Amino acid sequence: MTVSTAWQALRKPIRKAVFPVAGMGTRFLPATKAIPKEMLPIIDRPLIxxxxxxxxxxxxxxxxFVTGRGKTAIVEHFDTAFELERTLSDRGKDLSILDPTRILPGNLVTVRQQVPMGLGHAIWCARAIVGDEPFAIFLPDELMIGTPGCMKEMVxxxxxxxxxxxxxxxxxEEEVSSYGVIAPGARVSDKLTEVTGLVEKPKRENAPSNLIIxxxxxxxxxxxxxxxGQEKGAGGEIQLTDAMARMIGSQPFHAVTFTGRRFDCGSKAGFVEATLALALERPDMADDVRAIMRRLLAQ
Known part of the structure; x- marks a missing residue:
């Protein structure tokens, strides 16, 4: 393969995305005992x-979708609900509210991660479906809000x-020890930076930057x-960060600084913050939510 051919191979279009949704959601128990955490709603839309x-x-x-036991509700959410749609139609209700839940036949694929062995292992479980194409990964716990969206900026x-x-x-800087952090190289543009290394949860004084993954x-x-061939890393699990770090230097690697907002919906406080923030942006809810917040803060 020539250099030119190899370069073109690294620029194939992004058509596929992997969603690792096999986690048990233990931080939200008992709510997630029977409901996948990805189906918990931020106002009226599930996180997924x-x-x-x-x-x-x-x-x-x-x-x-890389799923596990008890995750069938995620797939059913994107299926056609004949009884519901017939009932709504018979009552003259608008069905357009269900449009985002419709996926074309064949465009949703599931694979099972039988054993929880980390994010890297979950991604590896999708290898046969990804094939020889570049692909996107979404961690649904990370709610990214912006116009355009985070992945659109990345594509x-x-x-x-x-x-x-x-x-x-x-x-x-005082927060870097809680996250994976990049070691930045050359600045390509205001939002695009070369990545020369990845460090997982560094001490503040040792962090190569304040740019978190x-x-x-x-x-x-x-x-x-x-x-x-990845060995187990932190927590005895196969870590995606470790695999990416091994690829740096052999292929182009860049970071895109997202210009929108991130909510950590893997934590209860972050989940509540996301709910309030998005409610305050909705014309049908903003005034009522502000009034509720004022009343609660005054108590």
Missing amino acids: QYAVDEAREAGIEQLI DAYNEVGGNLISVLEVP SGRYILQPEVMRTLE
Whole structure:
């Protein structure tokens, strides 16, 4: 393969996205005993719907859900609900509210992660469906709100530079020890930075930057082969960060600084924050929610 051919191979269009949704959601028990955490609603849309909508905006066609036991509700959410739709139609109700839940036949694929062995292992479980194409990864716990969406910004950047990309956000220096952090290289543009290394939860004084990895990725299919032989890392699990770090230097690797907002919906406080923030942006709710907040704060 010539250099030119290899470069073009690293710029194939992004058509597929992997959603690792096999986690047990133990931080939200007992709510998640029978309901997947990805189906918990932020106002009136389940968390997974926000990620799927973001993927569609970015032009992604095939959605790959890596699931586990008790996760069938996620797939059913994107299925056709004949009884519900017939009932709504008979009552003269508008069915357009269900449009985002409809996925074309064949565009949703599921694969099972039988044993919880970490994010890297979950992504590896989708290797046969990803094949030899670059693909996106969405961590639904990370709710990314912006116009355009985070993945749309990343796909636009990918169309410029190809290779591998991760989304990052700037945080105060005192917070870096809680996240994966990039070691930045050359600045390509205001939002695009070369990545020369990845450090997981560094001490503040040792952090190479204050740019944290924020739950969106575009990776080349070679990462699957790296994960194939990946040894267990932090927590005794196969870590995606470790696999990405091994690829740096052999392929282009960049970070896209997201210009919108991130909510950590894997934590209860972050979940509540996201609910309030999005409610305050809705004309049908904002005034009522502000009044509720004032009343509660006055008590």
